[in-house]
Amino acid sequence: MARIEHVEIRMVDLPPKVKRTDAIQSFVSQETPIVTITDADGASGTGYSYTIGTGGSSVMRLLSDHLVPRILGQDADRVEAIWRDLEYATHATTIGAITALALAAIDTALWDLRARKQGLPLWVLAGGAKDRAPLYTTEGGWLHIEPEALVDDALAARSAGFRGSKIKIGRPHVSEDLARLSAVRRAVGDGFEIMTDANQGFLVDEAIRRAGRFGELDLAWIEEPLPADDVEGHVRLARSTATPIAVGESLYSIRHFRDYMARGACSVVQVDVARIGGITPWLKVAHAAEAFDLPVSPHFLMELHVSLVCAVPNGKYVEYIPQLEDLTTEGMRVEDGMAVPSSAPGLGIAWDRAAVERRSLPAFTRTFTAA
Structure with missing residues (x-):
């Protein structure tokens, strides 16, 4: 068992490089929540999700207030168990984009961690x-x-x-x-x-x-x-x-x-x-x-x-x-x-860690450590 010891969350806003329009909207911003999970062995994995301009702050609050605290101390290898626990914990807000985007940031970080520890590409x-x-x-x-x-x-x-x-x-x-x-x-x-x-x-x-x-x-x-x-x-x-x-x-x-x-x-x-x-x-x-x-x-x-x-x-x-x-x-x-x-x-x-840190929005940058 490798406990989840440390979690860092950030959000970077990435303006599209070209104008993006469709039948109902414009893609004006790419808010990118990023989660890095470190286990007791010192191994880490990074995951992310995205919005097309709205909801990023809500995703970050869901992560910081509800989801990340639940995974601290959990066995990082039990990806399915963690995902299911988080889904049930957010039952009142599923099914929908905000919850899904928050779950994805954590789940992709866990898969990155798992793959890195096994020495395999995803x-x-x-x-x-x-x-x-x-x-x-x-x-x-x-x-x-x-x-x-x-x-x-x-x-x-x-x-x-x-x-x-x-x-x-x-x-x-x-x-x-x-x-x-x-x-x-x-x-x-x-x-x-x-x-x-x-x-x-x-x-x-x-x-x-x-x-x-x-x-x-x-x-x-x-x-x-x-x-x-x-x-x-x-x-x-x-x-x-x-x-x-x-x-x-x-x-x-x-x-x-x-x-x-x-x-x-x-x-x-x-x-x-x-x-x-x-x-x-x-x-x-x-x-x-x-x-x-x-x-x-x-x-x-x-x-x-x-x-x-x-x-x-x-x-x-x-x-x-x-x-x-x-x-x-x-x-x-x-x-x-x-x-x-x-x-x-x-x-x-x-990931360019320096670029991620430089472009992270301070209001949404937090770190969590298991007791």
């Missing part, structure tokens, strides 16, 4: 299904970007070996979305994937209408076409179109995913390790998706998701959106449009 420890995964890019496809720029970005991504580009949809009229997507399809040809993302911006009738108009474009998927809690609406939409329907970034429970998969309401699973509450539940969702013959293409967090996509046999794509460049000494390795997970023990994230 992608091997969690399954080791493959040593690389194809990439698609999102950063050049935001809703405000004009068709010419969308085309230029997609062509550049194709030249770099990427397998696809994601284009945001949700312009006021279907004709506008269709024109943007058609311009990209004409430019890249049939062999390059076009993913789309509505960010929950449609009602069912409009989603069905647009999916029908997009059918000729052979899209890789339509992501989050409807509000995430509308399972029945997704069932209706999925039955109306041959285009795959992708969900997951706004689902916070393994049971939510179970309902979608069991009812045929999705065909691409985009489980997000931060929003599902950590690596522990992420793997459960991924393995459940395998049982339904569904691919997993997680949302965001490429520096962490590269290892998880490579851990499971049904991991399909990694979404290319750099997040941690300002906090790391080296980025995710990319070879011919493929994401390659790190061979270093742990999550595979090379």
Whole structure:
């Protein structure tokens, strides 16, 4: 047994390097809670999660006031037991983003600690299904970007070996979305994937209408076409179109995913390790998706998701959106449009400790020590 002796929590605010807009919001800030856990052997692991501009202070208060004190003195090897204890301790605030993001920061730190102590990279420890995964890019496809720029970005991504580009949809009229997507399809040809993302911006009738108009474009998927809690609406939409329907970034429970998969309401699973509450539940969702013959293409967090996509046999794509460049000494390795997970023990994230400390917000920096 290696008791948890010391926990440090911080939050860094990372403004996006490009303007990010979608059908319902702008991505204005990337609040990044960071948790470092040290055990009685002196080994440590670091985990993190994120917001897109709101809720970071609430995540940090949940960590400092309720979750971190509960894990002090616990056996760091018992990751499942700790996760379940914290889930039950926050029963009154689950299921939802704030609690999930706090749980994820702790759980990813524990997995990093476990992997480091065993001398294994996360992608091997969690399954080791493959040593690389194809990439698609999102950063050049935001809703405000004009068709010419969308085309230029997609062509550049194709030249770099990427397998696809994601284009945001949700312009006021279907004709506008269709024109943007058609311009990209004409430019890249049939062999390059076009993913789309509505960010929950449609009602069912409009989603069905647009999916029908997009059918000729052979899209890789339509992501989050409807509000995430509308399972029945997704069932209706999925039955109306041959285009795959992708969900997951706004689902916070393994049971939510179970309902979608069991009812045929999705065909691409985009489980997000931060929003599902950590690596522990992420793997459960991924393995459940395998049982339904569904691919997993997680949302965001490429520096962490590269290892998880490579851990499971049904991991399909990694979404290319750099997040941690300002906090790391080296980025995710990319070879011919493929994401390659790190061979270093742990999550595979090379934290720049000096940069993390320098950019941490003092109001949310705290340390805890077991009695």
